[in-house]
Amino acid sequence: xxxxxxxxPTLSVxxxxxxxxxxxxxxxxxxxxxxxxxxxxxxxxxIIDIRSNMDKRQGQRVTVLLNKTVKHLxxxxxxxxxxxxxxxxxxxxxxxxxxxGADGLTFGKGTxxxxxx
Amino acid sequence: EAQVTxxxxxxxxxxxxxxxxxxxxxxxxxxxxxYRQDPGLGLRQIYYSMNVExxxxxxxxxxxxxxxxxxxxxxxxxxxxxxxxxxLYFCASSMGQAGEKLFFGSGxxxxxx
Numbered sequence: 001x002x003x004x005x006x007x008x009p010t011l012s013v014x015x016x017x018x019x020x021x022x023x024x025x026x027x028x029x030x031x032x033x034x035x036x037x038x039x040x041x042x043x044x045x046x047i048i049d050i051r052s053n054m055d056k057r058q059g060q061r062v063t064v065l066l067n068k069t070v071k072h073l074x075x076x077x078x079x080x081x082x083x084x085x086x087x088x089x090x091x092x093x094x095x096x097x098x099x100x101g102a103d104g105l106t107f108g109k110g111t112x113x114x115x116x117x
Numbered sequence: 118e119a120q121v122t123x124x125x126x127x128x129x130x131x132x133x134x135x136x137x138x139x140x141x142x143x144x145x146x147x148x149x150x151x152y153r154q155d156p157g158l159g160l161r162q163i164y165y166s167m168n169v170e171x172x173x174x175x176x177x178x179x180x181x182x183x184x185x186x187x188x189x190x191x192x193x194x195x196x197x198x199x200x201x202x203x204x205l206y207f208c209a210s211s212m213g214q215a216g217e218k219l220f221f222g223s224g225x226x227x228x229x230x
Binding site: 032034036041042043044045046049089091093104105107108109110 | 121148150157158159160162165207209211217218219220221222223224
């Protein structure tokens with residue numbers, strides 16, 4: 001199937017700054033997107049999700065932006081903290097959940113967010 | 118606490134020695150899936166299950182088997198492990214069908230010598 005990709009394998013930011021992690025997807029039929037955080041030695045943890053009928057969704061210190069025109073997804077983390085250091089990756093579902101989908105989510109390869117003191 | 122539990126966390130074995138990695142979820146989820154994670158390749162789906170007694174191949178099923186006899190359990194079986202199956206494995210589950218928010222286990226690091 002088509003793949004989900006990320007622009008940068010590593011992103012270094014100063015503590016307290018805002019972080020923006022980008023993801024480009026290629027499947028125009030995808031209508032559901034998720035961001036996961038994976039800390040060293042742990043499994044991926046859900047951060048935030050968004051459906052294609054929205055272009056922005058906010059959580060606690062995180063915002064996901066979806067631009068369907070250019071097939072681009074971004075995760076913004078406000079006031080980055082040391083605990084935000086992790087690998088972040090996006091995932092897409094090429095099919096609507098109500099219609100089912102044999103393969104489920106397709107994952108990007110991840111961006112390693114490094115926090116500089 | 119809602120969780121997906123995998124065991125063992127670490128496993129070192131030798132080529133050809135059958136092994137099973139267990140996975141259990143306590144959220145009454147219908148959908149369960151196994152992934153392997155390799156450097157530079159990201160998460161790749163091995164097998165998935167839409168419900169009890171319903172399993173299907175993912176992107177990289179060769180060399181693996183699964184079973185889903187109960188809703189909560191989804192073991193991953195390697196009948197004859199080979200070194201190219203050395204990887205970090207994750208079990209995941211979701212409430213709805215494929216493509217919904219997945220909850221992941223903590224992972225099993227497998228080394229096949």
